[in-house]
Amino acid sequence: GGGSSGGHKATYAFVSNGVDPFWTIAESGVKAAAADLGVHADVLMPAAGAVEQKSMLEDLLTRGTTGIAVSPIDSANQTDFLNMVAENTILITQDSDAPDSNRLVYIGMDNYDAGRACGALVKEALPEGGSVMILVGRMEQDNARRRRQGVIDEVLGRSHDPTRFDAPGSPVVGEDFTILGTLTDQFDRAKAKANAEDTLARNPDISAMVGLFAYNPPLILEALEQAGKLNEVKVIAFDEADRTLQGIIDGTIHGTVVQNPYMYGYKSIEVLKAIHEGRDHGAGDDGFINIDARQIRKDNVEEFWADLKKKLGKE
Amino acid sequence: MISFLSKLTGPQNDGMKRILGIFVLLMMVYVVTAIINPNFLGSYNQENLIRRTSLFGILGVGVAFVIITRGIDLSLGSVVCLVGVGVPWLIIDQGWPVPVVILIALGLPAVIGFCHGLLITKLKLQPFIVTLCGLLMYRGITRGFTGDQTAGFGTELKGLRWFATGEIPLRIGLDIPVPAVILMIIAILAGIFLNRTIYGRYMLALGNNEEAAKFSGINTDRMIILAYVISSGLAGLAGLLFVLDVNLAQPVDFGNFYELYAIAAAVLGGCSLRGGTGTILGVIIGTALLQVLRNMMNMAFLGFQRAEFAVIGAVILSGVIADELAKRAVARKRAAQKQK
Amino acid sequence: MISFLSKLTGPQNDGMKRILGIFVLLMMVYVVTAIINPNFLGSYNQENLIRRTSLFGILGVGVAFVIITRGIDLSLGSVVCLVGVGVPWLIIDQGWPVPVVILIALGLPAVIGFCHGLLITKLKLQPFIVTLCGLLMYRGITRGFTGDQTAGFGTELKGLRWFATGEIPLRIGLDIPVPAVILMIIAILAGIFLNRTIYGRYMLALGNNEEAAKFSGINTDRMIILAYVISSGLAGLAGLLFVLDVNLAQPVDFGNFYELYAIAAAVLGGCSLRGGTGTILGVIIGTALLQVLRNMMNMAFLGFQRAEFAVIGAVILSGVIADELAKRAVARKRAAQKQK
């Protein structure tokens, strides 16, 4: 724990939009960068939404933090506040952007595109089409919304339009595919599992389930296993939970789309330090640094997992 | 059967009456959901419902003891978190031997409850504050030692997980989930303890009037401590079963809000927060009602999933209102008859 | 000054003593944090702290009235959500005129409180159940009508937002945030209401012994309803100020758990959940303690951020334990003196 106040030594902070394994991977990226670059960096994760994120940022300003990389919870409404932060310190965004603010750089990817990549996996898994349920933590997050829309648009073969929005309650029917609905769980794991179970109870002949938050696919697997329906219902995943990767190896999950949170973390610190020292940070005029999402299938899963473990210092 | 039930509900003579209203409500929700979606009654869904009710029911039975002694336990959800995250973390990440971890999982919560009880009785601190601090601390500690990492068993420990996910086949086409058997045993023991042993009687007595109980020679402090030990201990067991069922637990939100569900179930099932009344059967029916309502939303009203909690709240509220109005109508009728 | 303070704490003559312990704890946290990080005392941080304390303090003052009448209000957080999300949604997304929306934001919660009060007094339902259903319903309704979308003002309504973000410059180098002025006005009115008017007296009386109050010809039902109206009404005001401050509100978590913070602050500040005692000043000090503790974690112990809640819980618990032990030591000393 540091009591180092600003001025002498540069300190950086990486602020997430919640608490999640996703961010723990980012955290190891931050720590790695801090070690590599010889700087001090803290990771803060607000557990209670926008109100807490605001007071965290305020408190970081008080401490005199040199630079902050933040994942805004809702960019449109946080613009003014982010501008105030940007006035007092170096501000960049990561994971999700605040395009109208005075942030200097955005490190991330497009969730709509990632969603379409996930949708492509669904089509691969079900060449004949079928019925699909989407399970997600919550829907009011911009990234969740765009990701889900990307899946739907790709599966139904629609045009590229990130602003489209289908109501989550009612089914969306296409030629080959039917999206039965979208279930949210508010991060309650028991509820997430119950959602998967209830889906099986309600639609015994469902063809696939898509889990959009890191913990959804493992819980879908649990439900399927207990119902004796492993391999009967296809599972398409998002993110890189251990169980998800194991499922891909075992063949119970068709594939997953992974972002690169480790790089979000690493790059954030690298870029903040570069800006602080007045060096080039490698972003273009729009300040966007793209970190691609990848599709992981049975063929590349082992290599990916080994690399991930190395980064997390697990092996 | 009836007499067995009444043994579980005990000598408080309005016990059965209190439960009746909530039971009728439960039945109504059942019927409505079954009509809208016949899959609701399918054995797969019923088994799921029974398993969920059993897991949450263990929490409810535990907190009922605390409520009966006029206390409250807000730390349940965090104890669930501590155990639910701690067990896979110790076994998988730290490689501790399973029996040792299970022992800790069941023993540590009891120690926690003991500490709560000590602070509440010997230092006369308010239960609300003590257990609120518990709520904050145990989750915080869990987040601290795991570094907020998700813990889970992966594909291991299938044997142990049988306790949460296993089923005992019956001839009737419905398999009984193992947690239901566990809850049944706990409920019967709890019912006997509360209604057929002197300690249960002591708890009911001191919940009504602690001073008078003390003046009758009851060691009220010991009884109160015991209630908190039961409550935390069962929360630990529930936490263990939850993680065995779900297979992964994240420190930041595992068990979040479960104390409120448990307390709500107990209160719905006839426990008064003023202490001194409560039945085990009622608590289980209350728990079942909450679980069936959540299931109903997914089975029958998917379009309203967002408003799930609104519907649950509204159903519970109209249930207790209807119950109260019905009781009054009956009382009025009886009074009118008497006058003739 | 002292006499003014004692007017705020009222006729319960141990009011000041109850507050003292928590006040000492607050001061200790202040000193420790200031030593570790001198920026803590900087005006920017102090203004932030004052603003946060003011917003949460409004909630605390409201719930104190309910607690004094021996009730509880678990719906506060959801009322904050309803108003905090509803106001930007109506103004920005639905284009309603600002004055109308403000009127609704302040009026609707009062109506909600009135309904709670009616159910609790006329139907004799348990406050815990009624307000728990409120907790479930108002958030659920909010999620329903907004479709779970975040609502916010974007860059508009700067004028109105002054009430939450504005500051009144003082000569002393510290600007006073506007919410602090609002809280001050509310606290003084609440203090006078509670301690200097008959209605406050009635609330204190009925919280201690409802029957005695009734026998004295007091319309206890009306007083209890009033307490819930105050509680919900102030929660509505707080919700409005919260969203004006933060500028955005998500239905799913805006105001989550705030009822527990508010109740904890009130109880730390000397309100007993057994009813009949409580001081407004104490509630504000209790709120300040919670906020300063959270700030301390960010200012001084950033590396332990995960264990933030563990630390807060531990500090509060050791605070109340130390307070209790100190009181006992004093009592023992006095008894020993008496013997001589």
Place this chain on the structure above:
Amino acid sequence: MGKSFPGVRALKDVDLHIRKGEVLALLGENGAGKSTLMKILSGVQPRDEGDILIEGENVAIRGVQDALEHGISLIHQELNMATNLSVGANIFLGREPKKRGLIDETTIFTDSKAYLNRVGLDVDPQTVVGDLPIGRQQLVEIAKALSVKARILIMDEPTSSLSQNETNTLFQVIKDLSSRGVSIIYISHRLGEVEELADRVTVLRDGENAGDLLHSKINHDAMVRLMVGRDISQFYARTIHEPGNGVLEVRNLRTPEHPEHELNFSLKAGEIVGMAGLVGAGRTELLGTLFGVTPAVNGEITVCGEATAPQSPEEAIKAGIALVPEDRKQQGLILEMTVRENLGLASLKQESPKGLFLNDSREGEITQKIIQKMSVKTPSDRQVVQYLSGGNQQKVALGKWLAMEPKVLLLDEPTRGIDVGAKQEIYGLMEDLAKRGIAILFVSSEIEEVLGMSDRTLVMHEGRITGELSRDELNEESIMQLATDNPNAA
């Protein structure tokens, strides 16, 4: 007037009338319906049938506020105070004087001081009521009723926890009020008081009128006959006991409340020792210390030769000491539980197999026996104690110790608020218990009772035992001298 509760018909066609300035005594056994009738008059409970007429006019009383407006004020049998508020705040609760919309504390202070003076209570109106012992709270309750300036003042057993001195002051107040035209309905089980005070007596029996007595006809026997329906002879059924071996020895005991005094006394087997003193003399506290409620600061307590220092009632009971407390509502009974559960509570452990499981049939046997022995009036042993009349509640509070065999029985105001018949039964019980060799120490504020029942009497004053009177020395005079610590004492 008629009133029914579930399972009980409390009042049947009862008539009651009172003239201006009259002191009407309302008598009846426990559960006769006196309190119920008065609660109806004062708007606390609704009536089923009947009318209330004031000066010929039929008045509707729907709540306490209505009754107060008609000038009817009630002093409740069971204390009802907001114990968190000050004495002054309680006196004026619901009728606070206001100045500019705010409560006028100064007026409350001065006025309540005056009312307190009138009832002879010397406490600061700013004292919190909860800090006062129960006897003093009773006086505050009376002061409160006086402050209403009622036309009809109802007193439901106002003296049940008062001693001679306070009672005398109260009588002064009552006489003063009646001479100013206030009508007073006075309920008491202390027949001596009634003889002294009442202009007229109305007696209820089982919820019905049993008859009236005019001033000239008021005497003990006549009242008893109307109440019970038969004569009760030999009220204090005392035989002189041969005290046996010493059972309780108290040496140099210091109580936490009065640690400056050392207390010494002893009890012998089969002895009944009375303890007299004024309200607040510290008798309740002494019993509390013996019973482990407020453990002693130091000193020795020996029961049958074995030293004990009870830190809790549990330990005291183990040592063989039992206590029937003064405050039966708070300490003696669990009002929400049944007669059976209350009677069984203290002896559960010793009656249960393996000290764990309840023994239903045994419990039933024991409770039936106690109910019969003490003639507790209750529809069944499953009746909730709350709904019993005061006297029957007291019998239950005492009865729970009968299932055990205590060596020392401490009774704090054992006949507080119970009727003549029940009193006699309780005296009979004390007598029985003494014969079985139990040592009994009973605190009483009713001097007659102390005179009638005790083999020996201890007198306390301000936390000190000021004297011990043998049966020969015992008379009202000698007790009062010691109780007020008059240096001219014998």
